[in-house]
Amino acid sequence: MLSIVPTLEWLEGLAWTTAIRESAWGYPILETAHVASIVAFAGLVIMMDLRLVGLAFTHAPLMQVQRRLFPWQMATLVPSAATGVLLCAVDPMRYYGNVFFRVKLVLLALAGINALAFHLMTYRTDGPWEAHPQVAAGAWRAGAVSLLLWSAIIVSGRLIAFGWFF
Numbered sequence: 001m002l003s004i005v006p007t008l009e010w011l012e013g014l015a016w017t018t019a020i021r022e023s024a025w026g027y028p029i030l031e032t033a034h035v036a037s038i039v040a041f042a043g044l045v046i047m048m049d050l051r052l053v054g055l056a057f058t059h060a061p062l063m064q065v066q067r068r069l070f071p072w073q074m075a076t077l078v079p080s081a082a083t084g085v086l087l088c089a090v091d092p093m094r095y096y097g098n099v100f101f102r103v104k105l106v107l108l109a110l111a112g113i114n115a116l117a118f119h120l121m122t123y124r125t126d127g128p129w130e131a132h133p134q135v136a137a138g139a140w141r142a143g144a145v146s147l148l149l150w151s152a153i154i155v156s157g158r159l160i161a162f163g164w165f166f
Helices: 005-013 015-022 026-052 062-090 092-096 099-123 133-165
Strands: none
Touching (some): 005 015, 005 092, 015 026, 015 062, 026 062
């Protein structure tokens, strides 16, 4: 069975990862950028989810809200993912054994699957799709699941700092 540990140890030992990890400013700046981009991204996703479940922006057609938010969601997803990957690369052994990090990765995968399913459903339906009861129920479920997943992702991400207890 292949082990990823030697690769993670190699990555951890690189000059640039060590420099960032041991820098007085490098790691804190990277972590702050990650948190800031996550806040922006999650806020935009939550805005869409609240519209899907009918708790906000109900005066606006769903597709109009989606068209306005989606480009901003993608624009904030990029720095969020990039800084997250960099955080892992800089201190891979810290994250490798952390139960909350692993939970966060699983939840992120589930959130991605949920979003992909929603977008495939949204853009493959002809006409005024939100008037169709089956599609509207599916959109409501996608929004509710997304709200739950993103709440859990944020909580598990915050608990990563305390993962050494487990």
